[in-house]
Amino acid sequence: MSNxxxxxxxxxxxxxxxxxxxxxxxxxxxxxxxxxxLTGTEFTKSVALEGSDxxxxxxxxxxxRAPAGTLAxxxxxxVHFSSQEVFTPGDQPDVLVVMNPAALRINLPDLxxxxxIIANVGSFTQPNIEKAGYTANPLEDGSLSGYQVxxxxxxxxxxxxxxGMGLTAKEVGRCKNFYALGLMFWLYNHPMERExxxxxxxxxxxxxxxxxxxxxxxxxxxxxETAELFxxxxxxxxxxxxxxxxxxxxxxxxxxxxxxxxAQLASLPLFCGSYPITPASDILHTLAMYPHYDVITFQxxxxxxxVAATIGAAYAGALGVTTTxxxxxxxxxxxxxxxxxxxxxxxxxNVQRGGPSTGLPTKTEQADLFQAVFGRNGECPVVVIAPATxxxxxxxxxxxxxxxxxxxxxxxxxxxxxxxxxxxPWKLPxxxxxxxxxxxxxxxxxxxxxxLREPKTLARPWVVPGTPGMEHRIGGLEKEDVIGxxxxxxxxxxxxxxxxAEKIARIVHEIPNATVYGDPSGDLLIVGWGSTYxxxxxxxxxxxxxxxRVSALHLRYLNPMSANVGQILANFRxxxxxxxxxxxxxxxxxxxxxxxxxxFHKIQGRPFKISEIVTKVExxxxxxxxxxxxxxxxxx
Amino acid sequence: xxxxxxxxxxxLTRKDFISDxxxxxxxxxxxxxxxxxxxxxxxxxxxxxxxxxxxxxIGCSSRFPYYMxxxxxxxxxxxxxxxxxxxxxxRPDLMIWVITGDGDGLSIxxxxxxHTMRRNVDLKILLFNNRIYxxxxxxxxxxxVHGMKTKSTPFGALDRPFNPLSVAIGSAATFVARSIDIDxxxxxxxxxxxxxxxxxxxxxxYQNCNVFNDGxxxxxxxxxxxxxxxxxxxxxKPLVFGKERKKGxxxxxxxxxxxxxxxxxxxxxxxxxxxxxxxxYHFMLSRLSGPDFPQPVGVLRxxxxxxxxxxxxxxxxxxxxxxxxxxxxxxxxxxxxWMVS
Numbered sequence: 018m019s020n021x022x023x024x025x026x027x028x029x030x031x032x033x034x035x036x037x038x039x040x041x042x043x044x045x046x047x048x049x050x051x052x053x054x055l056t057g058t059e060f061t062k063s064v065a066l067e068g069s070d071x072x073x074x075x076x077x078x079x080x081x082r083a084p085a086g087t088l089a090x091x092x093x094x095x096v097h098f099s100s101q102e103v104f105t106p107g108d109q110p111d112v113l114v115v116m117n118p119a120a121l122r123i124n125l126p127d128l129x130x131x132x133x134i135i136a137n138v139g140s141f142t143q144p145n146i147e148k149a150g151y152t153a154n155p156l157e158d159g160s161l162s163g164y165q166v167x168x169x170x171x172x173x174x175x176x177x178x179x180x181g182m183g184l185t186a187k188e189v190g191r192c193k194n195f196y197a198l199g200l201m202f203w204l205y206n207h208p209m210e211r212e213x214x215x216x217x218x219x220x221x222x223x224x225x226x227x228x229x230x231x232x233x234x235x236x237x238x239x240x241x242e243t244a245e246l247f248x249x250x251x252x253x254x255x256x257x258x259x260x261x262x263x264x265x266x267x268x269x270x271x272x273x274x275x276x277x278x279x280a281q282l283a284s285l286p287l288f289c290g291s292y293p294i295t296p297a298s299d300i301l302h303t304l305a306m307y308p309h310y311d312v313i314t315f316q317x318x319x320x321x322x323x324v325a326a327t328i329g330a331a332y333a334g335a336l337g338v339t340t341t342x343x344x345x346x347x348x349x350x351x352x353x354x355x356x357x358x359x360x361x362x363x364x365x366x367n368v369q370r371g372g373p374s375t376g377l378p379t380k381t382e383q384a385d386l387f388q389a390v391f392g393r394n395g396e397c398p399v400v401v402i403a404p405a406t407x408x409x410x411x412x413x414x415x416x417x418x419x420x421x422x423x424x425x426x427x428x429x430x431x432x433x434x435x436x437x438x439x440x441x442p443w444k445l446p447x448x449x450x451x452x453x454x455x456x457x458x459x460x461x462x463x464x465x466x467x468x469l470r471e472p473k474t475l476a477r478p479w480v481v482p483g484t485p486g487m488e489h490r491i492g493g494l495e496k497e498d499v500i501g502x503x504x505x506x507x508x509x510x511x512x513x514x515x516x517x518a519e520k521i522a523r524i525v526h527e528i529p530n531a532t533v534y535g536d537p538s539g540d541l542l543i544v545g546w547g548s549t550y551x552x553x554x555x556x557x558x559x560x561x562x563x564x565x566r567v568s569a570l571h572l573r574y575l576n577p578m579s580a581n582v583g584q585i586l587a588n589f590r591x592x593x594x595x596x597x598x599x600x601x602x603x604x605x606x607x608x609x610x611x612x613x614x615x616x617f618h619k620i621q622g623r624p625f626k627i628s629e630i631v632t633k634v635e636x637x638x639x640x641x642x643x644x645x646x647x648x649x650x651x652x653x
Numbered sequence: 654x655x656x657x658x659x660x661x662x663x664x665l666t667r668k669d670f671i672s673d674x675x676x677x678x679x680x681x682x683x684x685x686x687x688x689x690x691x692x693x694x695x696x697x698x699x700x701x702x703x704x705x706x707x708x709x710x711i712g713c714s715s716r717f718p719y720y721m722x723x724x725x726x727x728x729x730x731x732x733x734x735x736x737x738x739x740x741x742x743x744r745p746d747l748m749i750w751v752i753t754g755d756g757d758g759l760s761i762x763x764x765x766x767x768h769t770m771r772r773n774v775d776l777k778i779l780l781f782n783n784r785i786y787x788x789x790x791x792x793x794x795x796x797x798v799h800g801m802k803t804k805s806t807p808f809g810a811l812d813r814p815f816n817p818l819s820v821a822i823g824s825a826a827t828f829v830a831r832s833i834d835i836d837x838x839x840x841x842x843x844x845x846x847x848x849x850x851x852x853x854x855x856x857x858x859y860q861n862c863n864v865f866n867d868g869x870x871x872x873x874x875x876x877x878x879x880x881x882x883x884x885x886x887x888x889x890k891p892l893v894f895g896k897e898r899k900k901g902x903x904x905x906x907x908x909x910x911x912x913x914x915x916x917x918x919x920x921x922x923x924x925x926x927x928x929x930x931x932x933x934y935h936f937m938l939s940r941l942s943g944p945d946f947p948q949p950v951g952v953l954r955x956x957x958x959x960x961x962x963x964x965x966x967x968x969x970x971x972x973x974x975x976x977x978x979x980x981x982x983x984x985x986x987x988x989x990x991w992m993v994s
Binding site for chain 2: 065066068259260261262263264265274277278281286288290307308309311313315317318319321323325328329331332334335351352354359445446448482488492493503
């Protein structure tokens with residue numbers, strides 16, 4: 018833990034002093050059956066209610082339930098909370114809570130020397146130690162001597178605490194995570210009552226289990242109080258956060274709520290055709306909760322049917338949305354081409370994951386940018402945008418809908434696994450401040466043609482079936498300009514290809530300029546898009562504090578890009594493009610702006626660490642400065 | 654959405670359903686007869702043109718929507734049932750026809766076809782079956798006969814053909830029928846019945862491709878042999894066929910069908926029942942084929958079950974009643990919130 022400010026006793030706890038911390042990163046890790054995701058989210062909720070700024074990173078295996086105790090089954094949840102603005106879930110944990118040896122083995126490399134390990138010693142049995150690939154018990158063989166290890170027999174303590182409650186051994190085992198949660202509540206001085214209420218609500222259908230979890234939770238809390246293991250408790254003062262009403266939100270929740278909001282702002286029904294795929298499924302799950310908001314969710318037989326039904330819905334006058342992840346996006350490509358040809362509004366949310374093929378279903382990546390921008394047959398331009406944070410998914414979902422409707426075109430919104438599952442406190446917008454999305458269905462048959470265009474946007478009219486006197490036919494074959502009949506005429510095709518390209522290109526006039534974080538010019542500009550926003554911004558912040566002339570440019574509009582991007586790039590000596598792929602945005606920037614940008618790539622299924630970006634910048638600018646010195650010396 | 658007043662709507666004629674587009678099928682194509690049949694039936698339905706949508710995939714048959722003066726969507730290969738589903742779920746008030754072929758519907762689009770039928774989405778699906786790929790110039794289709802020599806199978810097709818009616822009944826379609834391009838009165842009868850059905854209506858239409866598979870149905874549809882090779886189904890009537898109507902179908906004790914000679918006495922013959930909810934009898938009918946049996950035409954199955962769109966509307970209504978109509982304020986504030994001042 019960093020930045021201990023002062024040490025004083027908190028009233029009400031005369032036993033132990035309380036240290037104030039600016040920033041804490043805790044990682045809960047255990048077997049996928051240990052309930053670590055629940056522990057993490059419950060702790061996070063409490064952290065939010067205590068007023069910290071925060072970010073989280075759930076990291077779980079693709080297997081539903083890998084064999085217990087194995088390395089493949091380790092599930093983790095990291096939460097970073099602070100009295101300062103938080104941009105990422107943190108590079109490395111200060112505290113590592115491990116429920117078994119496998120969790121220790123997987124997560125220890127991330128824990129800095131001196132970090133705290135809280136280990137459930139009861140699960141460090143010989144078989145579990147072997148399953149984790151250790152030859153000896155790491156809690157006893159001295160290998161953890163560089164860390165502060167607190168070995169607690171959570172299994173036994175929970176068993177003792179729950180004795181006589183009439184629970185099966187399995188049920189008792191399942192309460193371990195709440196013991197760990199209780200211990201952390203004590204350590205970070207969080208109130209118990211609120212959590213107990215929350216547990217009761219969560220398990221209201223099974224009061225016996227609710228009581229068992231509360232008992233385990235209390236046992237963990239009181240163990241902290243009485244066991245005198247820890248020299249001090251900690252408190253993180255509330256962050257300075259903009260006033261307003263907040264809720265805890267993941268990227269997928271924000272996307273779903275954003276889509277519903279967009280449909281309401283447009284006064285249209287929302288149709289979501291989707292096929293389950295990790296990590297996008299939660300958007301479908303969330304939308305399915307809201308049929309009373311004019312939301313139609315259709316779980317199709319496959320990805321193609323999902324997008325096809327959505328196109329049908331858009332044709333029929335709904336806000337059509339299809340949600341997916343990389344491999345599903347690949348399957349939807351042909352249909353997206355149809356939507357481009359038929360010029361219908363369509364929102365496609367691609368929650369990217371590690372690829373290619375099935376790849377890393379539960380791990381994050383940003384390697385579908387080319388797929389989004391180029392991945393279809395023919396000259397097939399679509400709009401591509403990307404949210405920067407979990408909360409921003411709400412705004413970009415609305416933006417996707419707004420552009421799709423106004424310009425009668427498909428819009429791809431590139432989220433990713435990290436945004437989708439990551440959570441942050443999100444300030445609720447004022448409903449009255451949300452701008453309506455104007456929708457015009459053409460109903461006047463006078464002078465109507467299906468491919469007449471609005472002069473400014475080049476959008477064709479949206480005419481829904483059921484409108485008298487407007488009967489017409491559209492489809493995937495090339496259409497005669499304006500008239501809309503099938504046309505194979507050579508010059509007409511070129512004209513239509515150019516019109517469709519121009520229609521997308523013109524959107525540049527209606528999207529906001531990109532803004533630079535830091536100075537508008539300097540030695541180095543880090544360009545990013547999507548979920549790397551947090552790490553890049555934090556890295557730039559800390560580099561600037563140390564005197565580097567570094568700025569960041571985060572692109573939320575990728576096709577077309579904001580009008581001022583080229584100018585911004587030109588204002589820096591170096592341009593570094595950091596992305597979780599082998600250089601897709603890099604290639605686009607080099608191609609569009611002839612800029613000598615270099616790439617920084619990480620393709621590990623994990624987000625960038627702040628320190629990785631800092632080191633990279635130091636490397637570039639450091640080398641540059643040395644080179645300059647040499648040149649000067651030679652001249653001299 | 655626009656409401657239509659049926660009382661004031663002028664009576665439509667066949668001509669009202671003919672679009673301004675030149676029909677570009679090969680001369681002699683069976684599709685012309687089907688188009689004419691549909692354009693004749695449409696005015697009888699009493700549904701305004703703007704309430705009708707034709708959706709198709711890819712293939713010769715799928716050019717169909719261009720020739721109908723209704724709303725139309727010529728989409729992509731095999732996906733018409735899925736696109737039509739999205740239209741129907743958004744606008745349950747529209748009547749939607751899906752035009753597909755044996756390649757489009759049963760090969761690339763097989764998945765969508767079976768799932769649309771099992772869901773019982775209220776769509777009319779017409780599958781033009783000519784047992785060949787016409788638009789790509791003559792390769793085997795999923796209904797081509799075993800051993801058929803085509804450009805893609807020069808030594809004979811190894812695939813076993815699909816029976817579209819069996820696929821439909823196996824998918825629990827609520828309406829399954831078959832008719833023939835050249836038998837206009839029967840075709841129109843079946844189309845009317847499909848139009849009247851609430852739920853997925855699946856109709857197989859024997860269709861002749863005179864360029865790549867000429868005469869593929871001749872052995873059953875030719876005037877000279879038709880009465881012996883076709884079993885014309887009529888609800889409530891015994892299964893009788895033959896020029897002199899002297900042949901019938903009954904069940905053996907082992908539950909397999911057999912053809913028997915009859916002389917006016919139809920007792921003991923199977924009585925056709927479209928409305929049986931179990932699929933067994935209808936499936937058996939779908940399997941009847943030469944040389945031992947005549948092939949059934951007409952309505953095999955017509956049962957009323959709740960449609961997907963009805964259930965969806967109902968579910969939405971129920972949730973709205975329980976939870977109230979949603980509003981943005983409530984949506985945004987869902988879950989736990991806290992104030993920062």
